[in-house]
Amino acid sequence: xxxxxxxxxxxxxxxxxxxxxxxxxxxxxxxxxxxxxxxxxxxxxxxxxxxxxxxxxxxxxxxxxxxxxxxxxxxxxxxxxxxxxxxxxxxxxxxxxxxxxxxxxxxxxxxxxxxxxxxxxxxxxxxxxxxxxxxxxxxxxxxxxxxxxxxxxxxxxxxxxxxxxxxxxxxxxxxxxxxxxxxxxxxxxxxxxxxxxxxxxxxxxxxxxxxxxxxxxxxxxxxxxxxxxxxxxxxxxxxxxxxxxxxxxxxxxxxxxxxxxxxxxxxxxxxxxxxxxxxxxxxxxxxxxx
Numbered sequence: 287x288x289x290x291x292x293x294x295x296x297x298x299x300x301x302x303x304x305x306x307x308x309x310x311x312x313x314x315x316x317x318x319x320x321x322x323x324x325x326x327x328x329x330x331x332x333x334x335x336x337x338x339x340x341x342x343x344x345x346x347x348x349x350x351x352x353x354x355x356x357x358x359x360x361x362x363x364x365x366x367x368x369x370x371x372x373x374x375x376x377x378x379x380x381x382x383x384x385x386x387x388x389x390x391x392x393x394x395x396x397x398x399x400x401x402x403x404x405x406x407x408x409x410x411x412x413x414x415x416x417x418x419x420x421x422x423x424x425x426x427x428x429x430x431x432x433x434x435x436x437x438x439x440x441x442x443x444x445x446x447x448x449x450x451x452x453x454x455x456x457x458x459x460x461x462x463x464x465x466x467x468x469x470x471x472x473x474x475x476x477x478x479x480x481x482x483x484x485x486x487x488x489x490x491x492x493x494x495x496x497x498x499x500x501x502x503x504x505x506x507x508x509x510x511x512x513x514x515x516x517x518x519x520x521x522x523x524x525x526x527x528x529x530x531x532x533x534x535x536x537x538x539x540x541x542x543x544x545x546x547x548x549x550x551x552x553x554x555x556x557x558x559x560x561x562x563x564x565x566x567x568x569x570x571x572x573x574x575x576x
Contacts, residue, residue, distance in 0.1 A: 290335040292344060293320050299351050307357045308496040315360050316351070322364055323347035357497030370424040374450045379442030381483070381506045383420040386563035389570045390481045390535050391424045393561060397533070398429065408433055412527065414467055414482035414520060415439075417506060419447030421481055422460050430459075435477070437465040440505060467516075468523055476529050482520060483537040488513040513542060514549075521549045521573075528575040540568040547571065 287295075296316030300309050309315060321328050323346040324339070339347075353363050361367040361382040367374055369383035370391055376382055398409055408431045413422035416436035426434045438444050444462050451457050463470050486509040492500065499507070509515055517536060524534045534555065538546055547558050555573030563569035 287339050287344065288335065289320070289324070289331060289337055289339050292339045292347060293317060293331065293335075296320055296347065296351055300354060307355055307498070309354065315354055318360050318364065319350040319354060320347050323350055358501055359498035362498075362501065367418075369418075369420040370428075372420075372424060372427065372454060374418050374420050374423075375446055375453065376418055377442075377446060378501060379440060379503060380417040380446050381502050383418055386565075386569050387421065387483050387537055388424075389561050389563060390421055390483065390537060391428070393535055393570065393572065394425060394479050394481060394533075395428055409478040410476070410529075411435070411479045411481065412437070412471075412477045414480060415484045415506065415516075416447050416462070417443050417483070419450045419460070419462075421483065422447070423450055423454055423456055425481075426456050426459050427454060434460045435463065435471070435475075436460055437463045437467065437471070439464065439466045440503065443503075443506070467520060468527055471527070476527055477532060478529050479533045479535065480520075480524055480528060481535045484516045484520060485509040486513045486517060486538045486542060512545075513539065514545060517542075517546060518549055521546070521553050521555075525553060525555075525575055530575060532575045533572055534575070535570060535572045537570050543568045543571055 293316055296319065297313050300312035300316050317328050317331060321331050323343045350363055359382060361376050362378060365375060367376045367383050370388055374383055410433040411425055413436040416422050416438045419436060422434050422436040425432055436447060441464060444464055448462055451460050485507055487507045489508050489511060492507055517538060543560055550558050550573035554576050556576055557574040559572045560568050561570040
């Protein structure tokens with residue numbers, strides 16, 4: 287069997303299991319898994335497509351396909367995921383970073399890079415519910431002068447985030463804290479921006495999510511009865527940790543934006559803005575502290 291034939295076999299296998307595993311990209315998934323089995327890049331697969339596939343690589347490929355058919359996402363199988371052009375370690379202690387979350391990073395970068403006071407005192411930013419550390423690390427990588435803090439309640443998530451910081455030579459540059467939101471932050475510490483991709487899935491909806499999403503940590507998914515339990519707490523407590531004129535930036539579901547906007551207004555936030563994701567769905571909301 288050639289590499290090209292193995293790739294075609296993998297695609298057919300994943301397509302046949304689409305209904306059960308809800309696999310929406312069988313061609314891409316098969317290519318990524320075959321590349322992993324052969325320890326090649328996807329581009330190198332093309333170069334070697336006419337060559338015979340080694341038996342050991344074929345055996346590994348079949349095992350990887352079995353994991354994908356069982357509902358495990360490709361990112362967990364590979365142990366990595368790209369975000370903001372950088373590669374991050376991922377595992378079942380953290381959510382898989384998704385392109386839509388890049389809105390949070392881009393919004394902060396655009397605001398401060400274009401700001402009239404960009405050359406003044408360095409900014410301080412907090413990434414709540416940091417998970418893999420993708421938001422915090424991307425911000426620090428793009429703007430080295432930022433003072434970046436990151437919290438998560440999960441010990442496993444923080445271990446992964448610290449590993450990612452080390453991977454990108456930022457171990458000493460980001461302050462990680464195990465904390466339920468703000469609880470263990472130093473007294474009196476305030477930020478120019480707080481960004482968060484918090485749990486926002488209503489509890490009853492988790493069982494209806496695709497199998498691969500259900501394998502992600504429930505702690506990072508479950509937002510309570512209406513999905514807004516953690517978000518309400520963040521909005522209520524954030525004013526005590528924001529500088530005047532500081533911003534709170536949250537990721538959530540499109541249908542939640544109206545209620546989140548009302549919560550922001552109730553807690554003295556102004557200049558409320560909503561940002562669309564790559565599918566032009568409302569995905570992030572921002573409020574400015576008075």
